[in-house]
Amino acid sequence: MLNSTLRTPSRLLASLTKLQVRTFITSIANPMIVKPVPCLQDNYSYILLDESSKTAAVVDPVEPDKVLGALEESYPEYKLTTILTTHHHWDHAGGNNKLLKKRPGLTVYGGSQQVQGVTKVITSEQQQVKLGDLEIQPYLTRGHTMDHISYYVKDNNEGVVFTGDCLFSSGCGRFFEGTPNDVHDALTRLRSLPETTTVYFGHEYTVSNCEFASRIEPQNQLLHEKLAWARQVGCTTPTTLLNESLTNPFLRVHEPSVRQAVMQEDDNATGLTDVQVLGRLRQMKDNA
Ligand SMILES: [Zn+2]
Numbered sequence: 001m002l003n004s005t006l007r008t009p010s011r012l013l014a015s016l017t018k019l020q021v022r023t024f025i026t027s028i029a030n031p032m033i034v035k036p037v038p039c040l041q042d043n044y045s046y047i048l049l050d051e052s053s054k055t056a057a058v059v060d061p062v063e064p065d066k067v068l069g070a071l072e073e074s075y076p077e078y079k080l081t082t083i084l085t086t087h088h089h090w091d092h093a094g095g096n097n098k099l100l101k102k103r104p105g106l107t108v109y110g111g112s113q114q115v116q117g118v119t120k121v122i123t124s125e126q127q128q129v130k131l132g133d134l135e136i137q138p139y140l141t142r143g144h145t146m147d148h149i150s151y152y153v154k155d156n157n158e159g160v161v162f163t164g165d166c167l168f169s170s171g172c173g174r175f176f177e178g179t180p181n182d183v184h185d186a187l188t189r190l191r192s193l194p195e196t197t198t199v200y201f202g203h204e205y206t207v208s209n210c211e212f213a214s215r216i217e218p219q220n221q222l223l224h225e226k227l228a229w230a231r232q233v234g235c236t237t238p239t240t241l242l243n244e245s246l247t248n249p250f251l252r253v254h255e256p257s258v259r260q261a262v263m264q265e266d267d268n269a270t271g272l273t274d275v276q277v278l279g280r281l282r283q284m285k286d287n288a
Pocket of ligand 1: 173
C-alpha cells in the first residue's frame with residue numbers, strides 16, 4: 001500500500017481533494033457527518049453530527065454565531081448537545097461561554113479547568129464521551145498545552161480525529177507548555193490510528209507548513225505537489241494519516257532525510273534520538 005502510493009503521489013492528492021467535498025454518511029447503522037466551519041483568520045471549528053440520534057456536537061466553536069448559523073442553515077433538525085474543546089487557548093475555547101448563554105445546558109468537554117465553561121474535565125483516555133450513538137475516544141495529546149485533547153470518532157466504517165493544535169496538515173503546533181517528549185508521545189499515538197483516518201486540524205497553515213517541509217525534504221515529490229495543491233485550493237481540511245505519514249516531517253523524525261536535515265544545522269548533532277530530532281525540527285520551524 002505504502003509503496004504503490006509513493007509511486008503515484010498525484011493519485012493520493014486526488015483522493016485528498018475528494019475528501020473535502022465528501023460527507024461522512026458512511027454506514028446505515030451509525031453514520032456521522034462532519035462539516036468544517038472556518039473561523040477568525042485561519043481557525044477551523046467543526047460540526048459533528050450523529051445521524052441516528054439527530055444530535056450535534058461542535059469542536060472549538062470560537063465564533064458561536066457562525067457555527068450556529070451553519071448548523072441551523074444546513075442541519076436544522078439536529079439538536080446541539082455537546083462542545084468538544086481541544087485546549088484552553090482563546091482561539092479554540094474562547095467562544096464556549098457565549099455559546100452556553102445562547103444554548104444553556106450543553107455538555108462542555110475539555111482537558112482542564114482552564115477551558116472556558118468546562119462541565120466535564122477529561123483526565124483519562126478511559127473516560128467515556130458519547131454523542132448519541134457515536135462513541136468518541138479522547139486522546140491526551142499534550143505538548144502544545146498540557147490540557148490538549150484530540151477526539152477520535154469511529155462509525156461502522158470510517159474513523160475521524162479532531163487534532164486541534166497538536167497535529168496540522170504537514171506540521172504540528174508549537175510546544176508552548178510541554179516538552180519534545182510529550183509531543184513525540186502525542187504524535188506517535190495519533191499515528192498509531194488506522195492510516196485511513198481522516199484528520200481535522202485546528203488551523204489553516206498548510207501552505208507555510210509545506211514550504212518548511214519542502215526545505216527539510218527537498219526530494220519529497222509528494223510535498224511539492226501538496227504545496228501546489230494547497231496554494232490552489234486555500235482550504236485544505238481534512239487530511240488523512242496516510243497523507244501525513246508521507247508529507248509531515250514531524251511524523252517522519254525517524255526518516256534518514258529528516259534526520260539529515262536537522263544534523264546539517266548542527267555539527268554536534270550526531271546520535272540524536274527521535275525525540276531530540278523532533279525538538280530541533282520544531283526549533284527550526286519556530287526560527288524559519
Ligand atoms: Zn493553541
